[in-house]
Amino acid sequence: MAATDAPAAVVEGARRRAAARTGDAPRWWLLASLLSILAAWLLLSYLLGPAVFPGPGETLQFLWREVERGRLWRHVGATLERVFVAFAVSMVVGVAVGIFMGTLRWVERLGSAWLLTGLSIPRIVPIVAAYILIGLNDVAAIVAIVLVVVPTVVTQIQEGARALDYKLVQMAQAFRVPRWTVLRRVVAPQLYPYIAGTARTAMSLAWKMVVFAELVGRSSGVGYQISFYFQMFDMRGILAYGLAMIIILAAVDRLMMLLWDRYAFRWRAQGTVWTGPASVG
Amino acid sequence: MSRGAGIVVQGVSKVYRLPGGKADRPALHDVNLTVAPGEFVGLLGPSGCGKTTLLNIISGLDSDYSGTVRFTAPDGAASFRPVIGYVFQEARLLPWLTVRDNLRLVLPARGKETERDARIEAWLARVGLEGYGDYFPGQLSVGMQQRVAVARALMIEPDVLVMDEPFSALDELTALKLRDELLALWSETGCTVLFVTHNPLEAVYLADRVAVMSPGPGRIVGELDVAAHVGRPREADDPAVWRLSRQAVALLRSTERS
DSSP states (O other), X not given: OXXXXXXXHHHHHHHHHHXXXXXXXXXXXXXXXXXXXXXXXXXXXXXXXXXXSOOHHHHHHHHHHHHHTTHHHHHHHHHHHHHXXXXXXXXXXXXXXXXXXXXXXXXXXXXXXXXXHHHHSOTHHHHHHHHHHHOXXXXXXXXXXXXXXXXXXXXXXXXXXXXXXXXXXXXXXHTTOOHHHIIIIIIHHHHHHHHHHHHHHHHHHHHHXXXXXXXXXXXXXXXXXXXXXXXXXXXXXXXXXXXXXXHHHHHHHHHHHHHHHHHHHHHHTTOSSOOOOSSOO | XXXXXXXXXEEEEEEEOOTXXXXXXXXXXEEXXXXXXXXXXEEEOOTTSSHHHHXXXXXXXXXXXXXXXXXXXXXXXXXXOOOEEEEOSSOOOOTTSOHHHHHHHHSOSOSOHHHHHHHHXXXXXXXXXXXXXXXXXXXXXXXXXXXXXXXXXXXXOOXXXXXXXXXXXXXXXXXXXXXXXXXXXXXXXXXXXXXXXXXXXXXXXXXXXXEEEOSSSBOEEEEEEOTTTOXXXXXXXXXXXXXXXXXXXXXXHHTOOO
């Protein structure tokens, strides 16, 4: 007997909703938004004078000179390295702790005060403390950044672990699916939306903290360059490095979104059954 | 391939312990039920009488109970661990896997992969879903999803098939079709079926025997021997089916406490 009840309308509706979400209209608005920033920058530079607040032209010129001198990549590279190490460590630790806190009640109770402390401590404190306790080196900087980023990751992953659909786990158990396969095929996919959402937050937080840590106690990286040009009172350097960071972070963020969308769109945009948590994404 | 294990449930009771340990809620009270190998037994009872709890105990998902559950092999072997297929009320397919991968998930990794894939395709065809292997569950209607769930449960060649109100979320027309398809598949495979429902007509139409449960804490208050009165194949509007279904309703009514 043929199954005649193919829900073509359902699929079509989902496609239209997806198109409305990623369609052309937002792209124009993004362009308009970028142009308005550029206009504000030009206006500010015109009002204050290019010596005090250089415009986009002077800043790009300066940026190019840093490229020619080979400084830009050295410092941006150093920062990127720290960011990725800190990000990776924070995600691994945060996801693991978050899953335990979301599924085991005693871990949640034990960890609640840690979490509260971690979330409310002024972010400069772990940085300065790590420099004093460990020394003025990269290990200290990364330890401090991980300490700042992990609580944020934990809270979001914990929420995902709490929302796990145990009916699907029970189904897998009824069919005697091996434990490892259950974890990989049934549990993990339910956490992916939360991990993807958390990754964006963690990346941008790690980024800001690295610059901060470099400014306080490293002799390389974007944060160090910004503090150097601050001492020289050269606004062009500060803006140039700031601009470079914004462009790279935006590119990394887009890339992460793209990778996630490519994975999720396959079933999620068309799905009518389990569309994932609504709060993240 | 006449497989099918017998089921012997003796004096099974179950209490749900609530946090704090104060108000324990009894779910099952001294349940006794014997199912012969290859038999199709309907378990009929009102909502909340512990039907699902009993299924979970029989299928091994719940081991916190008193009493005994035994299985007898078709050849009479003593300690026997049957393969159990489970169809839930909702299809419980993984939305991020295609239909084919959903089926692949529950197939034990034995034998050649090409053989397993061939088995999946064959079962998709048997439930009328040929060519739907690459679809995601979200692209299928509820009825089609439940067909996949039936294929998933039967594909593992179960000795016992347990079904927990599998058609209650479907429209009646689809449910009618799926009931007949189920009966056809059952007669082909010969597995033992334990079918939970709150629909007396459905229970009588499908089962050889219907066990009626009381409201919670559930126990079995009576049985109807359908096979003795109605042969197969059956007609949904057979007067005998209607008569037995009225008897089932009377049994259900007699247990009401108000």
